[in-house]
Amino acid sequence: MDLIAGLERQLDALAGQSLTRRRRTADTPCAPRQVVDGRPMLAFCSNDYLGLAAHPRVVAALREGAELYGAGSGASHLVSGHSRAHALLEERLAALESPHLVDAKALYFCTGYMANLAVLTALGNDPDAVIFSEALNHASLIDGARLARAGVTVYPHGDVAALEAKLAASKATTKIVVTDSVFSMDGDLAPLPGLLALCERHGAWLVVDDAHGFGVLGENGRGALEHCKLRSPNLVYVGTLGKAAGVGGAFVAAHAAVIELMIQRARPYIYTTAAPPALAHALLASLDIIEGEEGAARRAHLARLIALLDRELKLQRWQRPVSHTAIQPIVIGANDEALRVASRLHEQGLWVPAIRPPTVAPGTARLRVTLCAAHTEEDVAQLAAALNKLEHEMERTGT
Structure with missing residues (x-):
């Protein structure tokens, strides 16, 4: 019982700091309007940026994939779990990113977390290597750097000059710069052209x-590399397929030598059962939509919703970091106030999550509003009106 008591003390400490997390149970498919814990809600919390998670074509492809390939893969990719669906998806993804990479190949993973662990542990499998990690990188990148044999140095958020000084001073045999493209809690975009110029100058990867950029950024939805018009053999691209693509998993696209190294060395790839091939089959349908006219229309509508929210929000006390992406943070500050705001919105049928440390820095607890191409202008206007009114009421009453 002493062991249990120790855990309960830890949980009590989290509760005392307003840091307890809770799950809600969705009773209907991922969409702006859902039934959650038995109650209708208008959701602004999904990363389903293009609204493809319940798209009829994607759902039909998933059903067809299960009929063709069954429910599971049965083994890892290197044993017997690599299906024709996986192979076709990897070929399609490599072709999609080939304008931005040299001799591009792609590798499909069960999750984005596993893809990031795989990349950094494979490239950084050398104690003489150094990983230069962006200060606001996602937890999966931080954990990948920790697991690698390479040394790790952190550079300040978006600070190209500081990174240049670190690269110039480094004597590492292998240098790896790693960054999010769109930062998941702020919605801003990394200075990728400047970072790539540094990497090419200093011989670094x-x-x-691009977890929050693939499918959304770029004229054809190819992501941040297309958006920034980049091309280089130094690039290693990680795209997530469970967000804008609406299904699940992730991929790494890079020079064929990088992909072959990962097949041989990346433990998160070698030692795990392959994702169900039906998911890969469904993703082919998602890519058809992303690359086609419908995908372009959805991205254009999403851009209009982002601009609408910017116009309609009239906040005075809460802070809004500049973001031109679907991620629209509203920084409240204190953990308990952020929870109260989220709770008041929930009472009105609006599902917006409160994000607190350690996901964000202490004193920057926030609402993380995410917009989706399946939202309507009326949905966004409703949210903005509720936030404007709520800020005014809470400032007036102090509650």
Whole structure:
């Protein structure tokens, strides 16, 4: 019982700091309007940026994939779990990113977390290597750097000059710069052109985690590399397929030598059962939408919703970091106040999560509003009106 008591003390400490997390149970498919814990809600918390998670074409492809390939893969990719669906998806993804990479190949993973662990542990499998990690990188990149044999140095958020000084001073045999493209809690975009120029000058890899950019950024939805018009053999691109693509998993696209190294060395790839091939089959349908006219229309509508929210929000006390992406943070400050705001919104049928440390820095607890191409202008206007009114009421009453 002493062991249990120790855990309960830790949980009590979290509760005392307003840091307890809780799950809600969705009873209906991922969409702006859902039934959650038995109650209708208008959701602004999903990363389903293009609204493809319940798209009829994607759902039909998933059903067809299960009929063709069954429910599971049965083994790891290197044993017997690599299906024709996986192979076709990897070929399609490599072709999609080939304008930005040299001799591009792609590798499909069960999750984005595993993809990031795989990239950094494979490239950084050398004690003489150094990983230069962006200060606001996602937890998966931080954990990948910790697991690698390479040394790790952190550079300040978006600070190209500081990174240049670190690269110039480094004597590492292998240098790996790693960054998110769109930062998941602020919605801002990394200075990728400047980072790539540094990496090419100093002979470093640039690993870009485009979890929140793939499918959304770029004229054809190819992501941050297309958006910034980049091309280089130094690039290693990680794209997530469970957000804008609406299904699940992730991929790494890079020079064929990088991909072959990962097949041989990346433990998160070698030692795990392959994702169900039906998911890969469904993702082919998602990519058809992303690359086609419908995908372009959805991205254009999403851009209009982002601009609408910017116009309609009239906040005075809460802070809004500048973001031109679907991630629209509203910084409240204190943990308990952020929870109260989220709770008041929930009472009105609006599902917006409160994000607190350690996900964000102490004193910057926030609402993380995410917009989706399946939202309507009326949905966004409703949210903005509720936030404007709530800020005014809470400032007036102090509650």
